[in-house]
Amino acid sequence: MATASSSIGRHENIFHDITGIASSSTALKKEPYDVFINHRGSDVKLTLASSIYHFLDHLGVKVFLDREELDLGDCFPKAIEDVARSALIHIAIFSKDYAKSPYCLEELSFMLEIRSTIIPVFYNVKPADLRWEVTRGLYADAFSKYETQGRYRPEKLNKWKEALHKVSFYTGYEYTTNSDEGILLKRIVNRIQQEIKNVKVPLDVAPYPVGLDDAVQDFERERSARDNRNAEIVGIVGMGGCGKTTLAKELYNRKYSGYDNCSFLFRVRENALHELQKQLLEDVLHLSIPFKDASEGKSILAGRLRSLRVLIVLDDVDDVNQLNALLPDMGRTLGSGSLIIITTRDLSVLRSCYTYKMRALDSCQAKELFCWHAFVKSSPPAAFEGLVQQFINACDGLPLSLEVTAGMLYGKTEKEWESVLKKISRLLPSKIKESLRLSYDALDKDEQNIFLDVACFFVGEKKNLAIAVWDAAEWSDLENLVTKCLVEIDKQNRIRMHNHLRDLGREIAIECSPHRLWSTKQMTKIMSYREEIRGIMAATTQFVACPAHNEFPICRDRYPPPFEECINLRFWFLLKLLVVAGDYFTADFPGQPKHLVWLRWFDFQQTKLPAWLSLTNLRVLELYGTSSLQQLWENNAQPPKELREMIITATEGNIFHSFPSIISGLERLTKIALISYHGQEFRFSRLPDEFCDLQSLEHLELRQCESLLSLPARFGDLRNLQHLDLCSCKQLRMLPVSFKQLTHLKYLDFSGCKKLVLEEDILENITELENLYLSGCLAIKKLPHQITDQACLRELRLQDTSLEELPSNIGRLSKLEVLTIGSQLLKSLPDSLGNLFSLKSLSIIDCMVLECLPKTLGHLELLEDLSIEATGVRSLPEGFRQLANLRTLKISDCPLEELDFGSVPSFPLKKLTAINLNETLVNRISISKYCCPRLETLRLSNNDYLGEIETLPATVKIELPEGYLCSLNHFKFGKLD
Incomplete structure (x- = not known):
């Protein structure tokens, strides 16, 4: 083993498993050892262990003898684990005092866990001495002391005993005082040389494996939740350069020792299938079988691999036909315990497999990886700190980008760094661009158009808005981009795209027609375009109201010049997408974009929509920062029958008092959002009865409509309604009886409806709720009966209410992830709170008469954030320390007297x-x-x-x-x- 003192300090440990403490590893991965010697230093280090070490070292075999081999900078527990894992052969020398070292026992247990090749040497002990019996045995005294001290849990001691017992049956070597040590040494060395010849060599993974351990643990945690008794196929999915292959290689290295038949096929997309099939046969069966083509190879693989227990990695697969050729019957005929790992950028390849999605590096990991490649150490010099952060922001957590960019900067001066930073902000490094361009080139024409639209216009936008726009062109392939890892949809249903993919898309958009102009800087170039322009973003959220309901000061002098001064009107009528701000058009603007499908207008100051605007094909209408709007269009006008979404925000002035009577004619309308800011409001007290004829409506948002007194009696006719936001409708008192008919509601926000009273059976037929917000509902003293029947509920906010109690069976909300509680009348919390096993965030606020938390709090195994504010809580419950996933703890304005996490x-x-x-x-x-x-x-x-x-x-x-x-x-x- 790694030598350890016989006197073990209370706070010294070698592996994190001894006390459950995880230690961070150094990022620099050392050259792996061939042999790891597990031994009790004071017994054999100067005798047999030293002889084995020097004999093998003379033969060129790299041997790890003890912790002095490690650099002083290494975190000892994790570094020992890494060395043990990397070694090809493990020698365990059992001596009389071996069991007195918990280091030795923990190393032995770990060696068995990773299923390594172990050669036992019984040094003045017999194999039977390792077969533990409590009342007698060579190691009885050592284990008795461990039990008396109580430092190690019983499970840990049992694990050590089982390890000793298991290894006692391994074929090894015995040494006694009468033995010839020279002969023993020769036999051990000969066997090691033979074993090394037979051992599979690990793959080279990464020089600086930052975040790799976390990724492996994350992968294994998700995989362990599944039934793995049969052959298992697991996909690792992510965009180019995110570390899929690196993770697959690390998993392969950690697992191959447990398999007799292994193969890692690199870059499947680039290689001929019949050549890959031949390599697979050679790797797994050590056979070289001639065959004509991939079809014949498939048949041979199907017969030869049947019932074999194998480990196979297929790297960079981009077509399901590749899987069919390399995994006949999709692995169903492989032996039990087989593991197939597939890396791909395209989720559709893995339709029938379990998939693990790669996570981006967090900010700390990204910084560390970047610094290893730029400075060959884990942190930057002080002078480079600011520049490093700018590069990390530009790389956006993508490992390939971090490595390539940092490599470009190695050994360069600050001025050279600044020059490179300016360059990559305009142009992606070629290696990154080539990797990402592969994914774009593999798309069909419609998919490419959607990709370019997202890159130029729709990053951060709601998915439904973009779909409404693309529906006009009959493009419906957004999900294909999601499966190919080019686009993501976040929890708020917004479209996300990695910065590098966005930059690649914008670079391509400049080159091809129709053109997409996504920034105000490009407006001065419009005159030079002699081709179709698909969309113009002539206003940005950096100086106008944001559609996500954030606001920014409006700076009119930053607007580009009026359109008639710069646009080529010849192509104006072909325009599809338009984002503008303020007085962008004169009243007599000489053009009408008949094909316009999306209009977003910031700082809209007109009383109605301009006459030049064609509504015929309009799908999405957004007016932000309105102050003078009196009506949308004339009552006798033809309504925009293709309209899907309408969003209007008011910041000042008196906005229209009622909806146009022809509102019911918008048969395809799925979303209406009327939102007030700065105390301004839409001046209608009721919705017209015709409003209830909008059978396609799925999303209704009437935020801060303080004059709204009631909803129509027929409101329940909106049978497709899924999202209802009536936040801060302060005069709203009751809901109509028909409200119970809204059976598809998923999102319901009554926050700030101070006078609203909910009937006890209001949720009687509503069973699909995922989000319910009642914060600020002062008139609510009791929750509706059916609240605990909401099996899909994920977020429940009850702050600033008059609740006197929570339902005793609130623990039935098995999917609840976020819970906020706040009532000055609440005296206790039910014990069933501990049954909310999915809960990640718990906030208890303004519960001044609440003096204690339930004893079951520690049962919330997934809880990450706990906030206790303005309560009467004096102490944390006994089970608090069981919150293994807790990340943040906030205690404010509470009579808590002690915080003791000392033992x-x-x-x-x-x-x-x-x-x-x-x-x-x-x-x-x-x-x-x-x-x-x-x-x-x-x-x-x-x-x-x-x-x-x-x-x-x-x-x-x-x-x-x-x-x-x-x-x-x-x-x-x-x-x-």
């Missing part, structure tokens, strides 16, 4: 990174690094009774208000772990 816990808070204490009665803080190994920040504010911070991890940053410590009467700072 070595049974359940460490492994993921807790930030603690925020504000206005509490806490007088002592004790936080052990063993309890909170990843804690980064402790924020303290207005905790006037704080007298002592007893223990704190040395890596924690304490954030204090200026002069805070000086205001405390007594203060003692203890030790840093």
Whole structure:
């Protein structure tokens, strides 16, 4: 083993499994060892272990003997684990005092876990001595002491005992005082040489594997939740350059020792199928079988691989035909326990497989990876800190981009860095561009058009809005772009695209017709265009109201010049998409874009839509920042029958008092959003009865319509309604009886409806709710009966209500992820709260008479964020430390008296990174690094009774208000772990 002192300090451990503490590894991956010697240093290091080491070293075999082999900078526990995992052969030397070292026992257990080749050497002990019996045995005293000390959990001790018992049956070598050590040494060395010849060589993964361990753990966690008894096919999906192949190689290296038949086929898309089939046969069966073509090869593979237990990786697959050729019957005839890993950019290739989606590196990982490639160390010099951050932002978490860009900068000066930064902001490095362009070139024409539209206009936009626009061109392939990992749809149903893909799309859009102009800078170039222009974005959200309901100051002097001064009117009538702002057009603008399908107009100051605007083909109408709008169009006008979405926001003035009577003629309308800002409102108190004829309506948003008194009696006729937002409709008191007919509702927001009273059976027929917001509903004292029947509910906000109790069976909401509770009448929380096993965020706010939290709080295994503010809570429940996934803890304005995470816990808070204490009665803080190994920040504010911070991890940053410590009467700072 790695030599360890026989005296083990209380806080010293070698592997994170001993106390459950995960340690971060160094990013630099060392050259792997051939042999790892697990031994008790004080027994054999200067004798047999040393002899084996020097004999093998003389033969050129790289041997790991003890921890002195490691660089001082290595994090010892994780570094030992990495070395043990990388070694081809493991030697375990069992001596009389072997079991007195928990390091030795933990290493042995780990060696078995990774299914390595282990050669046991019994040094003055017999194999039978390892077969543990409690009352007798060579190692009885050592284990008795472990049990008496209570430092290690019983499960851990049992695991060590089982490891000893299992290895005692392995074929090895015995040595006694009468043995010839020279003969023993020769036999051991000969066997090691033979074993090394037979061992499969691991793949080269990455020089700086930052974030790789996290990705492997994430992959295995998702995979372990499935039934893996039969042959398993797992897909790793992601855009080009995101690290799919790197992860696949690491998984292969960690698993191949458990398989007799393995193969890793690189770059499947680039190679001939029959050549790949031949390689697969050679790798798995060590056979070279001639055949004519891929069809014959498929038949041979089907027969030869039947019932075999195999590990196969197919890298960069882009066509299901490739899978059919390399995996006949999609692996169904392979032996039990087989594992097939497929990497691809195209999710459609994996329709019948489980898929793991690659995550982008987080900001810390991205910075570390970038710095290893740019500086060959994990952090930048102080002078480069700002530049590094700008490059990281530009790379947007894409590993390929981080590596390529950082490699370009290695050894360069600050001025050269600044020059490169300006260059890559305009043009992608060729290696990145080539990788991403492969995905674009593989798209069909409609898919390419959608890709370019997204890159130029629709990043951050709602998916439904874009679909309404593309419907006019009969393009319906957005989902294909999602499956090919070129586009993502986030939880808010907004379209997302990686910055590099966006930049690639915009670069292509400049080259091809019809042109797409996505920035105001391009407006001056419009006159030079002599081809069709598909869309113009002549206003940006950096200076006008944003469609996501964020607002920005309007700077009129930044608008481009009026259209008639720059646009080639010859192509104006072909325009499909238009985003403008302010007084962009004169009243007598000499053109009518008859094909316009999307109009977004910021700072709209007219009383009605201009006469030159053709409504015939309009699908989406958005008017932001209106102040003078009195009517949308004349009552006798032809309504825009193709309209799908209408969004209007008001910032000042008196906006129209009623909907046009022809509203019912908009048969295809799916979304209406009327939103007020700055206390302004739409001045209608009721919706017209005709409104209820909008049978296609799915989304209705009437935010801050403070004059709204009621909904039509026929409101339930809107049978397709899924999203209803009546936030801050302060005069709304009751809902019509027909409301129960809205059986497809998924999103319901009554926040700020102060006078609204809900009938107990209002949710009687509604079973598909995913989001329910009742914060600020002061008239609500009790939740509707059917609230706990909402099996799909994911978010429930009940802050600033008059609730006297929560349902005793609230734990039935098995999919609830976010819960906010706040009522000054709430005295207790039900124990069933602990049954909300999907809960990730819990906020308890303004519950002043609530003095304790349920004992079941610790059952919330997935909880990440816990906020307790303005309550009477004095202490955290006993089970609090079981919150293994907790990341942030905020306690504010509570009479909490102590925060003690000091002792070595049974359940460490492994993921807790930030603690925020504000206005509490806490007088002592004790936080052990063993309890909170990843804690980064402790924020303290207005905790006037704080007298002592007893223990704190040395890596924690304490954030204090200026002069805070000086205001405390007594203060003692203890030790840093």
